[in-house]
Amino acid sequence: MLLTLTSAFILATGVGAANADGKKTLAIVVKGLDNPFFEQINLGCQKWMSENMNSEYECIYTGPASSADEAGEVQIVDDLLTRGVAAIAISPSNAPAMANRIRQISPNVPVMTIDADFLEKDRDLRATYLGTDNYLMGVKMAEEAMALKPKGGSVCLQLGNVAADNINARAAGFRDTISGAKGTERLDGNNGWTEVDGCPVFTNDQVDLANQQMADTFTANPDLDAFILIGGWAQFAPQAYAQVTDQVMDRLKSKDLILIAGDTLPPQTQAFRDGRSHAQVGQRPFEMGYRAPDVMIELISGKKVEDPLYTGLDVCNQSSPGFCADN
Structure with missing residues (x-):
């Protein structure tokens, strides 16, 4: 079962490196739960969970209630890393602020970005970026x-x-x-x-x-x-x-x-x-959410992961409606 967590829930329950079922946590943190684009990342994460029920890992999807809450997103990441996760994928709303906090915490677990990256000067803080070019x-x-x-x-x-x-x-x-x-x-x-x-x-x-x-x-x-x-x-x-x-x-x-x-x-x-x-x-947000857990597991195991990992684009126009004609 996929978990969608708020910061309050994290603080109340203490999401750790392993949950009550003994599963280790792979966290995906997005800019805001009010944006339907990010719900597609959630659905991708759910798909991964349904196909990996026997995995030692679980995927959680979270973010601030509002996409305008940049500080709230930073706090959620802080809470997750403090409580303990196996790895984390972040879509930073305010890239400099998020990078600054990651640099201060200096977590000993793999950090990657998804959908949105850190500024170039801060990319040493994450192992890879998964998302759109x-x-x-x-x-x-x-x-x-x-x-x-x-x-x-x-x-x-x-x-x-x-x-x-x-x-x-x-x-x-x-x-x-x-x-x-x-x-x-x-x-x-x-x-x-x-x-x-x-x-x-x-x-x-x-x-x-x-x-x-x-x-x-x-x-x-x-x-x-x-x-x-x-x-x-x-x-x-x-x-x-x-x-x-x-x-x-x-x-x-x-x-x-x-x-x-x-x-x-x-x-x-x-x-x-x-x-x-x-x-x-x-963009292809479903693919981002679906691939992120496997990328995080590879990082945990010490495997070399390409950087960046691009998920591709779909272009629709009036002469070639393509994807948009049927969806």
């Missing part, structure tokens, strides 16, 4: 934008937490590719692309804020050419997202305004089929 994800989003708007145009990027390494890597991949120059910090006429005033916007992984930001951006920039959801936040609330895109459906249909989003969860592929996005670049 986030820079490549940004590249793919830029390629979709350029195919739809070959002459460029005005654009707004919607990002997540300011210190989220994975989101920032996607933004870098997008800007570098669409500008044709590495290290582009902001688009200002590069290859015809310009970021509008007030953008990028940061959702702090809050779905309601993401939809409000979209609505505000469309109102403030009636001639906007492209809106890029570097992550899928707004689409995780289908009703609110439909209301926001209803305001610009005529422009979406004519491709006067293009909309490209990250991830391919069911409500997102439905939005794509409904014409509420022109392309989706999806």
Whole structure:
């Protein structure tokens, strides 16, 4: 049986290196339990558990209730390492803060990152990263934008937490590719692309804020050419997202305004089929959750593990809907 734990539960029960059944704990800690993307990691972990009932290890999945609770995530990791786990996989919301705490604790168990990585300067703290090549994800989003708007145009990027390494890597991949120059910090006429005033916007992984930001951006920039959801936040609330895109459906249909989003969860592929996005670049979170326990066991046993371990991407667009046509 899969355990989904909160920090309060950890403190109350004392999750240790071995539970009441004698199983050793492999912990997966995500940015927030309110994000449906991470639920796919949970389902992957559940699948692993169902296939490994006789293993000496169990997989637990946890995180703060809210994705905006960066300090809460750090505390949960602290609690788990203090109480004792066999290994831990972390998706850090605030990469510098999490790395700083790991460096202070200096745990004697394997630490890996999943979905989001530490900053490059802190990657000595973990054994490997399992997840998306986030820079490549940004590249793919830029390629979709350029195919739809070959002459460029005005654009707004919607990002997540300011210190989220994975989101920032996607933004870098997008800007570098669409500008044709590495290290582009902001688009200002590069290859015809310009970021509008007030953008990028940061959702702090809050779905309601993401939809409000979209609505505000469309109102403030009636001639906007492209809106890029570097992550899928707004689409995780289908009703609110439909209301926001209803305001610009005529422009979406004519491709006067293009909309490209990250991830391919069911409500997102439905939005794509409904014409509420022109392309989706999806990660594979289920695979992350399914593979993480085996990677942690390899690290515990001292085996050499590749770094990074990429899980691939699924690209859907109107000429090749692929994955999004059936999901």
